[in-house]
Amino acid sequence: MNDWTAPSRIALDGSSLTLRDIVRLARPEEARPPVAAVLDPAAARAAEASVGLRDRLMAERRPIYGVTTGFGDSVTNQISPERAAQLQHNLIRYHLNGVGPNAPADVVRATLLIRANCLALGNSGIRPLVVDRLLAHLNADILPLVPERGSLGASGDLVPLCYVAATLLGDGDAQVGKHVLPVAEAQREAGIEPVALEAKEGLALINGTSFTTAFAVLAAHDAAGIATAAEIVTAFVSEALLGNASHFAEFLHRAKPHPGQVASAAQLRRLLAGSRLSTTYEEIIAEAGSLEGRDFRELEVRIQDHYSVRCAPQVIGVLRDTLSWVEPWLTTEVNASTDNPLFSVDEERPHHGGNFYAGHVGQAMDSLKTATANIADLLDRQLALIIDPKFSGGLPANLVPPELSAEAGLHHGFKGMQIAASAVTAEALKTALPATVFSRSTEAHNQDKVSMATTAARDARTVNELTGQVAAIALLAAAQALDLRGLDRAAPRTRAVHALIRAHAPYADRDRRMDQDIAAVARLISDGSLARAAGTADEREPHAAAS
The missing domain is CATH 1.10.275.10 (Fumarase/aspartase (N-terminal domain))
Structure with a gap:
């Protein structure tokens, strides 16, 4: 609905x-x-x-x-x-x-x-x-x-x-x-x-536990949006690198059928459908030809992409599968009596206990923020590939437009953006440190074991925000790369997302400030506009088990 x-x-x-x-x-x-x-x-x-x-x-x-x-x-x-x-x-x-x-x-x-x-x-x-x-x-x-x-x-x-x-x-x-x-x-x-x-x-x-769970519910919702954004970034990067779309083949992922991994690979196949930039194993082999009696040759094109692209469904799938159990746990928590004591009318007695202990929420949030921070790291690695000419397959260094050749040496393109993404990624990874293991004994040792779930949930919110910023930087760079490759050869869904990005952040035809571009694209991720443009908005909805 x-x-x-x-x-x-x-x-x-x-x-x-x-x-x-x-x-x-x-x-x-x-x-x-x-x-x-x-x-x-x-x-x-x-x-x-x-x-x-x-x-x-x-x-x-x-x-x-x-x-x-x-x-x-x-x-x-x-x-x-x-x-x-x-x-x-x-x-x-x-x-x-x-x-x-x-x-x-x-x-x-x-x-x-x-x-x-x-x-x-x-x-x-x-x-x-x-x-x-x-x-x-x-x-x-x-x-x-x-x-x-x-x-x-x-x-x-x-x-x-x-x-x-x-x-x-x-x-x-x-x-x-x-x-x-x-x-x-x-x-x-x-x-x-x-x-x-x-x-x-x-x-x-x-x-x-209502304050803790409020942070947690919103964090889970936003993390689902991060998963969708990560798949969109991966599709952009795969095209920018002239990557091998066979890495996302259904056979491969059905052979290791974690549901989140399978769903993520399927999403990447949809996003890349119709692309004339990405390639397949068969096309790579056909272009390479045969050894023709030689004992050795060096292939001009890799038959396997780097892990950050090839293994993207295995990384993003962990976040999707984490959400598949986080959301039911949170649904239980929001539909529970979490105070003490509780009154049993049928038994005509009070019950003294500890339903105020937010252990399930804390464990869920520590797990969620770890999975989400790994997305930040994944996208940071993808970004590094497309701006480095040693790995980008012919893209200019730092995505500086070739039309600036007359001003050679004066422009640095996305060099600073990659530095910023690396810094933000490091902060996300640091914030993913589990909070629930830092239980304190307080209040004259009455509260001698506490959940620290509020900190975990607030951290999950922060990791989402940081990962969204990394995704925004990676999208801006990948959009620039597609412009340089030839946008007309990109898949229809990536072209639609590219058009949305360009409505908020113009092509970087020379060095300029980009902080406002990052903020604008991060908003497109958080409010679901990016997913809608890609035709993947349903992926932001809670799993069936949670709704």
Whole structure:
């Protein structure tokens, strides 16, 4: 189903939210029609039932973590039910200590949506009223200013989610459109009443993985776009190098049938169909002729391309196959109760546990960013081939146009672009270092094993951004190479992508600044325009298992 036929309202029931829905709500500029989220009536009834159980258990004056006890290592401090609401307000206040830049708007929107959906399962002892207010802020696009740093990924995203909870109370500042306003003022203008929290409700709002998972869902979506872009770059480079398209033959990849590899090779065959620049093994052999009785000769043309071209499906396929299990894991996470304690209405008892531990999200993001960083390295190596005359098969050094021969020695073409791509690639590879192995013991050794998933997810976002920049530089260079080779001989799909690139970045007929070209082409990758031009837009959609 595409965005044009998607529903404009999503009813949250805690169990059926899709990754596609999250992206559509988080990035409303990409959604047609605009989307709003509401609480499903059945979910509201389930939440009311858990609140009833919460209140009955409190009336028995039994210790319930975070309801009638302190938090973390202070669990041994039991308080009376009459003081439970004040405890929740204090919980919010003492976690308002985030640092670093504020999370972007799409991450905050996704956070509000995922948190509301987790609470919609009805296990958290929180009133439907509070969930409705969370969604009211989302639908009015009143977005808390949430610092990115401060979460260990267990016990949930305490620090960043406190900024969300404080917004419901009417505290702090919020982004509303292009303006930052006091939350209370934004609420008055939108007709939204602030919330007075009851027992457990502050903990229900902050003791979960929603901030981490928001980064993760968007990172997975964007990584799918990176995979598609990498195939487009590879097709460009293969043509620029007069490469051997037989490397992508169906027989070869069915002989090692990892699904992502098979899909990537198939995509390259589609992209290169009709090319008069790329060649085949049979054409190379025919041109080379026979040995004619000689014992040795040196072939003028390689029968195998360098690994960065020949093995591209094996590299890109790893990212595609990583997404095939990352997306189901994330779908499970966004449709789960991730706070503590949880209330079982059927059993009439609370359950104390650790669903706030974001281990699956952290592992997914560490794996995803490794696969994506490998794409940056792949494209950096492809770029090096087309600008170096030792490997480019007759292209001018650094892709300096031959028409500048009268100014020989004055122009350096894509030399600086390759330097920039190498630097960005190195940063992507460095950022791919796994975060989840850096668990810390905090809070008097109560939180003595934490997931670090928030850092992993933020890193995955950064690696996507860096890899997109490398892909943009490689595309600009490859587009220049096709101009030099003869664009009329390129495959129809690569010509279509070339036309899109040229609409935003002109042919480099002499040395000039190219930073704005990089930014423009990176946007074409991130917003899906590149995939649409190549006729591969469907590849950006989440896998069937995740949607």
